Amino acid sequence: MKDKKIAVIRGGRSAEREISLKTGKAILDALNRQGYHTIDIDPAKDLHKRLYQEEIDIAFIALHGRFGEDGTIQGLLELEGIPYTGSGVLASALAMDKIMSKRIFNNLDIDTPKFAVLKANEIEDKLEEIEQDLIDDLGLPIVVKPALEGSSLGLSIVKSQDGLIEAIKEALKYDRELLVEEFIPGKEITIGLLGNESPQVLPIIEIRPKEGVYDFKSKYTKGMTDFIIPAELEDKVYRNAESLALKAYQALKCRGMGRVDLRVNSVGEAYVLEVNTIPGMTETSLLPQAAEVVGIDFDQLVVKILENALED
DSSP, rough: OOOOOEEEEOOOOSSSSHHHHHHHHHEEEEEETOOOOOEEEEEETTTTHHHHHHTEEEEEEEETTTSSSSSSSHHHHHHHOOOBBSOOOOHHHHHHHHHHHHHHHTTTTOOOOOOOEEHHHTTTTOOOHHHHHHHHHHHEEEEEEEOOOOOOTTTTOOOOOOOGHHHHHHTTOSSSSSEEOOOOOOOEEEEEEEEEEEEEHHHHOOOOTTTTTHHHHHHSSTTSSESSSSSOHHHHHHHHHHHHHHHHHTTTOOOOOEEEEEEOOOSSSSEEEEEEEOOOOSSTTHHHHHHHHHTOOOHHHHHHHHHHHHHO
């Protein structure tokens, strides 16, 4: 594969641009260390032109958020006939849309927190009425987040009624459609997967943010969160969480790699929150940490993801 020209696509136009640049830089460095022929492309500038001019053999997608993790770049690469890493158009779009993915989970009996959907054009001048309905249906605390954002952008965990309207207004800065779901008290865990039809399930990571909420700051600031690998769960709970993660990954038809976020309550019941089709690959990212535990170092992980892209 070292005779192939590999485009690492990073940056883009989403709110997660800076994280994408870091992810892509780490991938570029890993490939270059191993003697691969790489091209660095930022789709915010000249994607189509560069793909055509450079005669790319394969694309390593290192984008996060809109216009990269949502099926749009994948669709362009499909039209150009260029193999690419990660999930296809449909899986990428479904996983990016938290509301659609949760509807699929419900349909397939994959446990996920109860939720409601808010649309900007339907809630004008009705926030106080909606506020009470949400609390009656979902209780408190309650989670508010944009339907189409990652990295916890616009996410709030509301503990009292006083903060709910403000949380809705904050989330509306990022999207016109919001997901509001019940908060599952307990442990926050995440499970990485590598592969296509029969993916490898990586060790479960328990996430313990030092400031209580695993938000954007906690995710990308060293020392703000403790990670326990493998997660401290009873064996039965651990195996059930693995099964749920695999089922969610396959339900959305994910490929290549992914990371499934879950919460586990006090009696060991696990609930799928969402699936990430392009997990971060920075120094604080979770997929590389989990892979390291089973003997896959960062450079090997990058190559495995690349090899998955070329499987039929």
